[in-house]
Amino acid sequence: MNREIKVPMPTLERLGTYWKYLNELEDNYVETLSSANIETGTGINAAQFRKDLSYFGEFGRPGIGYNVHDLQKRIAHILKVDKVQPVLLVGAGNLGSALIGYPGLKRFHFHIVGAFDIDDKKIGSKLWDLDVMDVRRIKEANEELEAKIAILTVPPSAAQSVTDRLVDAGIKVILNFAPCALHVPESVLVREVCFIQELTVLSYHLSS
Amino acid sequence: MNREIKVPMPTLERLGTYWKYLNELEDNYVETLSSANIETGTGINAAQFRKDLSYFGEFGRPGIGYNVHDLQKRIAHILKVDKVQPVLLVGAGNLGSALIGYPGLKRFHFHIVGAFDIDDKKIGSKLWDLDVMDVRRIKEANEELEAKIAILTVPPSAAQSVTDRLVDAGIKVILNFAPCALHVPESVLVREVCFIQELTVLSYHLSS
DNA sequence: GCGAGGTTGTGAAATAATGCACAATACTGA
DNA sequence: TCAGTATTGTGCATTATTTCACAACCTCGC
Numbered sequence: 001m002n003r004e005i006k007v008p009m010p011t012l013e014r015l016g017t018y019w020k021y022l023n024e025l026e027d028n029y030v031e032t033l034s035s036a037n038i039e040t041g042t043g044i045n046a047a048q049f050r051k052d053l054s055y056f057g058e059f060g061r062p063g064i065g066y067n068v069h070d071l072q073k074r075i076a077h078i079l080k081v082d083k084v085q086p087v088l089l090v091g092a093g094n095l096g097s098a099l100i101g102y103p104g105l106k107r108f109h110f111h112i113v114g115a116f117d118i119d120d121k122k123i124g125s126k127l128w129d130l131d132v133m134d135v136r137r138i139k140e141a142n143e144e145l146e147a148k149i150a151i152l153t154v155p156p157s158a159a160q161s162v163t164d165r166l167v168d169a170g171i172k173v174i175l176n177f178a179p180c181a182l183h184v185p186e187s188v189l190v191r192e193v194c195f196i197q198e199l200t201v202l203s204y205h206l207s208s
Numbered sequence: 209m210n211r212e213i214k215v216p217m218p219t220l221e222r223l224g225t226y227w228k229y230l231n232e233l234e235d236n237y238v239e240t241l242s243s244a245n246i247e248t249g250t251g252i253n254a255a256q257f258r259k260d261l262s263y264f265g266e267f268g269r270p271g272i273g274y275n276v277h278d279l280q281k282r283i284a285h286i287l288k289v290d291k292v293q294p295v296l297l298v299g300a301g302n303l304g305s306a307l308i309g310y311p312g313l314k315r316f317h318f319h320i321v322g323a324f325d326i327d328d329k330k331i332g333s334k335l336w337d338l339d340v341m342d343v344r345r346i347k348e349a350n351e352e353l354e355a356k357i358a359i360l361t362v363p364p365s366a367a368q369s370v371t372d373r374l375v376d377a378g379i380k381v382i383l384n385f386a387p388c389a390l391h392v393p394e395s396v397l398v399r400e401v402c403f404i405q406e407l408t409v410l411s412y413h414l415s416s
Numbered sequence: 417g418c419g420a421g422g423t424t425g426t427g428a429a430a431t432a433a434t435g436c437a438c439a440a441t442a443c444t445g446a
Numbered sequence: 447t448c449a450g451t452a453t454t455g456t457g458c459a460t461t462a463t464t465t466c467a468c469a470a471c472c473t474c475g476c
Contacts, residue, residue, distance in 0.1 A: 008432075009409075012409050016404065016409060034453060035453075035454075036453085042389060046435095047434080047455095047456095048434065050453095051433095051456075053454095060453075060454055061454070062440060062455075063441050063443060063452055064442060064443075065454080079412050080414055094305065094306035095306040097306065098303040099403070102302070108404045110404070172413075173410035175403070175407060179228060181250060181251060191410055193401065195313070196316045201217075201224060201399060202399055203318075204287050205381055206356050206357070216462070218463070243424075255467095261425085267425095270422090270423055270470065270472060271421090271473065272471090
């Protein structure tokens with residue numbers, strides 16, 4: 001283990017996979033597992049799993065394996081999902097609405113605590129159990145909500161201006177569903193989710 | 209250029225980014241660009257862009273750069289998105305509905321031609337302009353539709369059984385939104401889209 | 417026609433990620 | 447107690463990916 005070296009991005013991404021799998025095992029009352037079980041369950045190489053964990057300390061016992069509950073808790077702590085994470089959602093369209101209704105978010109401790117839009121027709125309406133608020137008041141609203149994470153489901157034309165507001169409102173990381181590159185300060189991290197891009201990769205593999 | 213060597217996955221993924229960006233430039237009547245422009249516009253290193261293209265041939269002219277329209281067309285051809293790609297969608301819930309209504313799909317030549325569900329209450333209803341069909345009849349339906357691509361937006365508990373049907377119906381690639389690993393034959397390619405995992409990566413970066 | 421300035425395509429170097437292999441450790445049963 | 451079997455954590459070899467650096471090429475203006 002070595003806390004000084006920065007953790008590779010692929011390791012971080014796999015950590016989420018492990019965590020989801022461990023949650024599933026816990027639900028099924030599995031108490032113990034080995035790295036070989038991880039390989040069977042997730043398709044990720046057993047040595048890779050052990051190496052990934054080694055960035056953060058020691059988690060298992062030689063000859064024994066890992067305790068499912070402990071490992072789940074410790075990975076949750078590393079990923080900062082051991083407590084509820086408040087999340088803002090901007091863009092109350094079809095996709096935004098679908099995300100708010102997505103049961104996985106709550107299950108994994110991401111709670112959408114505020115929904116915003118720029119469209120006067122949407123502002124004030126209900127989206128599930130949330131009131132859609134005016135995106136122009138997002139800074140004000142987030143003084144109370146104190147979210148650091150935002151999900152962006154606006155059309156690409158609005159994405160940059162909304163992003164500027166989010167940064168101003170104290171948002172530190174953004175999950176961007178708009179198919180466009182966002183310009184943010186160094187300190188803010190953006191991850192893109194692009195269905196089109198996923199589909200093009202798949203499309204390429206047809207008949208080749 | 210070397211057609212014998214298999215193209216790295218990261219290259220393939222970036223190809224989609226280039227293609228989207230080229231479409232945008234075309235819309236803005238830009239005729240010519242250099243690899244340096246790509247770096248500015250997409251954040252991807254200029255040499256990386258040139259190397260990526262080199263897997264498929266020569267595209268630019270030394271001293272000049274690239275023709276936007278030509279490059280767009282040639283990348284579209286490589287990705288097999290130069291013609292309309294028919295797509296099946298299984299799972300007529302919130303997320304499925306949002307995807308059908310997502311304008312980006314049509315714009316980039318992915319046309320959802322059939323929607324399916326297992327729930328009798330949904331079968332027969334309309335989703336936008338599509339009739340929701342019985343997933344048990346998907347093979348039959350796809351004999352006419354001839355889609356090779358499927359999007360899966362069912363709950364994890366149903367994912368594997370639906371996947372088996374999709375494979376049986378001649379689907380070759382699957383975009384999986386269900387948060388679970390799918391078991392498919394060698395010849396079928398699956399890509400996972402997992403919001404939770406994206407959020408955990410972002411969450412990790414809070415305050416570190 | 418030629419030099420200056422710009423740009424590609426690509427071999428080679430540098431960097432990053434993965435997977436092997438093994439010492440160290442733990443349990444089980446005879 | 448000890449042999450046999452299982453499993454971790456990690457150094458190192460391997461493989462994959464990115465980036466550098468430069469020859470080859472193109473245009474323009476004088």
